[in-house]
Amino acid sequence: xxxxxxxxxxxxxxxxVIDLDTCVGCHACAVNCKEWxxxxxxxxxxxxxxxxxxxxxxxxxxxxxxxxxxPERSRTVNFPRSCLHCENPQCVTVCPTGASFxxxxxxxxxxxxxxxxxxxxxxxxxPYGAREFDEDAGVMRKCTLCIDRIYDETLPEAEREPAxxxxxxxxxxxxxxxxxxxxxxxxxxxxxxxxxxLEELGxxxxxxxxxxxxxxxxxxPQEAPARPAQGVGAALxxxxxxxxxx
Amino acid sequence: MRPAASILLLTTLTGFAYGLLAWLxxxxxxxxxxxxxxxxxxxxxxxLVLASAGLAASALHLxxxxxxxxxxxxxxxxxxxxxxxxxxxxxxxALAFAxxxxxxxxxxxxxxxxxxxxxxxxxxxxxxxxxxxxLKPIRQWHNPHTAPDYLIFALFSGGTLFVxxxxxTLGTGALPAVLAALAAAAALLAKLAYWRHIxxxxxxxTLASAIGLAxxxxxxxxxxxxxxxxFVLREMGYQIARRHGEKLRRIALGLGFLLPLLLSLLAxxxxxxxxxxxxxxxxxxxxxxxxxxxxxxxxxxxxxLYYGRSI
Numbered sequence: 307x308x309x310x311x312x313x314x315x316x317x318x319x320x321x322x323v324i325d326l327d328t329c330v331g332c333h334a335c336a337v338n339c340k341e342w343x344x345x346x347x348x349x350x351x352x353x354x355x356x357x358x359x360x361x362x363x364x365x366x367x368x369x370x371x372x373x374x375x376x377p378e379r380s381r382t383v384n385f386p387r388s389c390l391h392c393e394n395p396q397c398v399t400v401c402p403t404g405a406s407f408x409x410x411x412x413x414x415x416x417x418x419x420x421x422x423x424x425x426x427x428x429x430x431x432x433p434y435g436a437r438e439f440d441e442d443a444g445v446m447r448k449c450t451l452c453i454d455r456i457y458d459e460t461l462p463e464a465e466r467e468p469a470x471x472x473x474x475x476x477x478x479x480x481x482x483x484x485x486x487x488x489x490x491x492x493x494x495x496x497x498x499x500x501x502x503x504l505e506e507l508g509x510x511x512x513x514x515x516x517x518x519x520x521x522x523x524x525x526x527p528q529e530a531p532a533r534p535a536q537g538v539g540a541a542l543x544x545x546x547x548x549x550x551x552x
Numbered sequence: 553m554r555p556a557a558s559i560l561l562l563t564t565l566t567g568f569a570y571g572l573l574a575w576l577x578x579x580x581x582x583x584x585x586x587x588x589x590x591x592x593x594x595x596x597x598x599x600l601v602l603a604s605a606g607l608a609a610s611a612l613h614l615x616x617x618x619x620x621x622x623x624x625x626x627x628x629x630x631x632x633x634x635x636x637x638x639x640x641x642x643x644x645x646a647l648a649f650a651x652x653x654x655x656x657x658x659x660x661x662x663x664x665x666x667x668x669x670x671x672x673x674x675x676x677x678x679x680x681x682x683x684x685x686x687l688k689p690i691r692q693w694h695n696p697h698t699a700p701d702y703l704i705f706a707l708f709s710g711g712t713l714f715v716x717x718x719x720x721t722l723g724t725g726a727l728p729a730v731l732a733a734l735a736a737a738a739a740l741l742a743k744l745a746y747w748r749h750i751x752x753x754x755x756x757x758t759l760a761s762a763i764g765l766a767x768x769x770x771x772x773x774x775x776x777x778x779x780x781x782x783f784v785l786r787e788m789g790y791q792i793a794r795r796h797g798e799k800l801r802r803i804a805l806g807l808g809f810l811l812p813l814l815l816s817l818l819a820x821x822x823x824x825x826x827x828x829x830x831x832x833x834x835x836x837x838x839x840x841x842x843x844x845x846x847x848x849x850x851x852x853x854x855x856x857l858y859y860g861r862s863i
Contacts, residue, residue: 309628361778361780362780364783369777371779372759373773375772385763396686396688399629399694400630400632401630402623402624402633402636403622403633404626421619422618422722423614423617423619424614429787430687430788431688431691433688435853435858439787440784453781501764503763503764505591517765517766
């Protein structure tokens with residue numbers, strides 16, 4: 307059913323909080339996600355041309371690195387990109403079959419790959435580029451928030467979190483209920499001024515990003531090196547310098 | 553956006569088909585079916601054949617064709633589902649219309665069914681247009697031009713077929729040719745207005761807002777997540793050189809709209825009506841395929857921002 311579910315008051319909104327200040331851009335989340343989801347309940351995540359010139363495949367996480375610059379500071383920002391489990395997900399409402407759906411009980415956006423016809427319209431409707439097409443199975447794939455880990459009671463409680471969160475060596479990824487204002491993740495978002503991506507598009511993402519903190523030391527962009535002086539005097543000095551440094 | 557051949561064929565062929573059905577239906581609704589019964593019957597047949605060809609082409613786009621029937625279920629939220637339902641409903645309406653024309657071309661029921669067939673065909677075109685018109689991340693589609701443009705192009709392309717059928721069955725058709733020329737002129741103006749609109753639109757978002765940084769922060773891509781193209785870049789990051797775009801726009805304009813306009817006027821004047829109406833259909837088909845290719849190729853998607861593309 308691709309009509310969006312009515313969210314019951316107090317219903318959970320499970321999601322991720324990603325800290326752009328501490329993310330080191332190591333791709334461990336992407337790799338552990340790929341590993342878990344290629345073997346987990348979701349089945350194989352395909353790879354094409356694995357050892358060839360154009361290796362490609364389905365990944366639920368993509369890690370970009372950007373250089374940001376403002377007049378007094380410049381820094382690298384590593385940016386993990388995945389499904390944000392939006393509250394207003396157009397990827398769900400455009401689906402003609404009901405394969406793409408949002409769960410009422412925890413807000414997780416999923417694909418039922420057993421009924422997906424592979425029309426790709428949901429991927430067009432997602433401004434975050436979070437959905438990737440499985441060319442082998444002919445269906446769309448996306449992040450499941452590791453639904454087969456977070457509710458698996460046979461796992462030790464500490465491991466009931468998404469693979470990307472479990473593996474992050476910088477603890478830049480946090481998982482929890484963003485619908486509960488008293489949860490650890492909600493408090494973190496509150497304390498650090500967590501933001502929505504592409505707020506202007508109105509998808510109301512559940513996942514939040516914590517902006518990079520301002521460095522206390524100004525790190526102004528490097529100025530271009532001074533050009534060597536021109537003219538006869540400068541040429542003589544260079545000659546002298548060369549002779550003396552022999 | 554990547555222009556997939558299956559979708560170009562679907563939207564162009566159904567445009568011709570449902571546009572033709574609209575002309576036939578409206579002609580009958582106006583009470584003219586009696587004089588042109590063979591035209592009506594051949595026309596409805598042709599429209600259904602073209603629509604079926606387009607729908608078959610669209611199935612080629614699916615990853616799992618055998619599940620296509622499931623697409624009829626979510627009409628409450630999905631324009632793609634609505635398009636499927638409308639396309640299927642158009643068959644019985646068009647067939648009932650044809651049967652009514654065959655039995656009693658001038659009966660009030662025939663006129664009513666003509667109007668219903670026209671409405672159902674154009675309704676399907678509207679659903680197709682809204683698949684694109686409703687997608688918020690694509691500014692070249694999510695704007696007030698998309699839906700009216702698809703309807704105008706359907707009436708224009710179907711009009712060229714209507715004139716051709718008129719010429720074939722009655723030898724001439726001055727009034728339809730004049731109307732077709734008007735539709736061609738409307739299509740030409742609509743396309744020019746659309747291009748003007750998308751060329752002056754501001755981007756929907758910036759890279760800074762895409763990664764949650766303060767407005768106005770300068771952001772440059774440093775390292776991409778992967779070094780070969782992935783699905784997102786292939787599907788949503790399609791790029792076309794500006795100069796190629798300009799050239800193709802001129803081809804679409806000349807071939808797709810201007811030539812059919814002149815040829816329709818020629819047919820209206822009674823000069824070589826058969827040759828000019830056949831040529832008008834051929835030019836409209838090639839020109840509209842070019843126009844539809846550009847509609848995709850020149851559409852940009854917000855997700856391409858993450859890869860440093862301009863949108």
